[in-house]
Amino acid sequence: MRVVAALSGGVDSAVAAARAVEAGHEVTGIHLALARSPQSHRTGARGCCTLEDARDARRVADVLDIPFYVWDLSERFAEDVVDDFVEEYAAGRTPNPCLRCNERIKFTAVLDRALALGFDAVATGHYARLVDTPSGRELHRAADPAKDQSYVLGVLDAGQLAGALFPLGDSLKPRVRDEAARRGLLVAEKPDSHDICFVPDGDTGAWLRDRLGTVPGDIVDAESGETLGRHDGAFAFTVGQRRGLGLGRPAADGARRYVVGVDTGSSTVLVGPPVLLEVDRVDAVRPRWCGAAPSGPVDGQVQLRAHGEPVDAVVTVGPGVTGDVEVVAHLREPVRGVAPGQAMVVYDGTRVVGSATITRSARDGGAR
């Protein structure tokens, strides 16, 4: 196959590209320039958009002796990922930009361009497995549970999966580092990237305040209705959050208080005891299925945040009140802190069924 290997400058994508070369594919290295001005993004080794990363990516291509190009996707990234991220927070939701980037940038903009130029697939360093079956290609969790990234790939549809290659899916991360060192890839010891690549210092609250301004409002006790304090912008709060509330006095019962609701319309942040966070029903919209849409209820699991544990659930798909397709998960055990805007990824064992964007959650009383 003719393969485009997306080289971030990190160890995973380097080994993924090396394995694609070794598998006999004709590989071309691509580094994605996602920042409008590369210096404005995080400096050092932890980002994904720095000059250092571009150089590291180029060195990987040199060592592998493959062609290397930089593709400028900064406009698309700004519109589809960064602007969306800000809008979602402004609406009181908590988006996951990595899913968005995989859906719109890596496996739409890059894949489409690669296919148009005569390539067959885009290889990345994601930890997830693709399994070809008679009924089509399936996406599964990675062999390394600590590194599994199937959650952030749960947005890929059948067409996108058909053009994907994840050479690290069967590997354990420490082995990948060893392999990088053995292959002479100089990024073997580079730390993993974390956080959000376009928030330079990792301070998402301050980054959002720069863009959304200060919108002061009340912090209100969800049970008593009493105003407990003030804040600079409801968008900076996420359901389930405990730190950074800045409430001087403890709750009457001495229990810790959590954010249990965010209303950016009235700029109100609701806080309360953890019991208010417990939900067993999660509603989500805009599903994307990794293959065919399920024909009936899925008795499987859902994962409600990037590094969350899977929760047993029965998932149904049907028309919601607005007529749009709605995905409803009835959880077998209640969970705490489900934030609107996050992705609910549906699993059937290790297989990823699909994903949808969480709109609300509630305490219903167990799976029916």
Add this chain to the structure above:
Amino acid sequence: MRPEAVAAMTAELTAVGNPSSLHASGRRARRVVEESRESIAAALGVSAGDVVFTSGGTEADNLAVKGLYRARRAADPRRTRVLASAVEHHAVLDPVEHLGEREGADVTWLAVDELGRLRLDVLEKELDAAPGATALVTVMWANNEVGTTQPIADIAALCAEHGVPLHTDAVQALGHLDVDAATVDSLAVSAHKVGGPHGVGALVLRRGLAVEPLLHGGGQERDVRSGTLDAPAIAGFAAAVRASRDDLAERTARVRRLRDHLVDRVTAEIDGVTRNGDPRDNLPGIAHLSFAGCAGDALLLLLDAAGIECSRGSACSAGVPRPSHVLLAMGLDPVTAMGSLRFSLGHTSADSDVDRLLEVLPGAVARARRAGPAR
């Protein structure tokens, strides 16, 4: 490198001696350097004393632009203007911008026409606008991207009339055009562009013209440039200049014919292709073409995969393609500018290379068009 240059350079590599030393081996090295200087000067139509060796074209351009500006301004504080063509190479463009941003220079970028030629009327107007205020004019001999040759003799005459020194970046021109350095006051050349080694070049500087040094130290080169000279590289440089001088007419006529053949065939066989640059006065080995509806880097990727190497315009430090300032100055819109490639031909290029290009290019253009233009 040209074989003559390799032979001259390797012959010197094992010799001991610093050309600045007074002992026998130093004298021997000095003789190599001075004979090289004389032969380069002869090829360029100047005296040996005018040739200042540097580490390459970039240093020569920096020395001329910053050195002339600083010396002229020190002699007369009113001389703060720098006039530069809008299509200069970054080795000139960036030092000029630096003078504007950090040293108070009043920089004017001189407009070019749609073929990339300096507008003489604009230059004359600017020289007349503020008599006694211009420190220097800098206009390249020939453009590295589109190949357009500038009317250097006319530009030099205008500058001389106004008593303003003219620097020209002739890095692209040497070895490909008949370069008479006596036409201008200051001229930068580089060895590797004529088949010599990397890392050596020269500034040809009319004597009597004050230049403030960039590198201070032993004062090896007329006190204008310090640093121990690299005798083997200089010997290779001189051999390359001599060789490229000897076969200039025959070689460039052949390359020019081949280049014209390439341009004729590409524009005839593929729709939506336009040629950039001056079709009459130009570097013989450059064909610069715009492909409507293509992103240049997509086309480059496809051609490279087919074993054809060409080049795109500029890129930022992270490697992101940017529209070329040269093409924008010539009036191209950014999308067209990003859909352009430069094909360079040299003495080893043959008819079969053009045939091979035409086998691959139509399909590559069609494919790149499907992937869409640069965004």
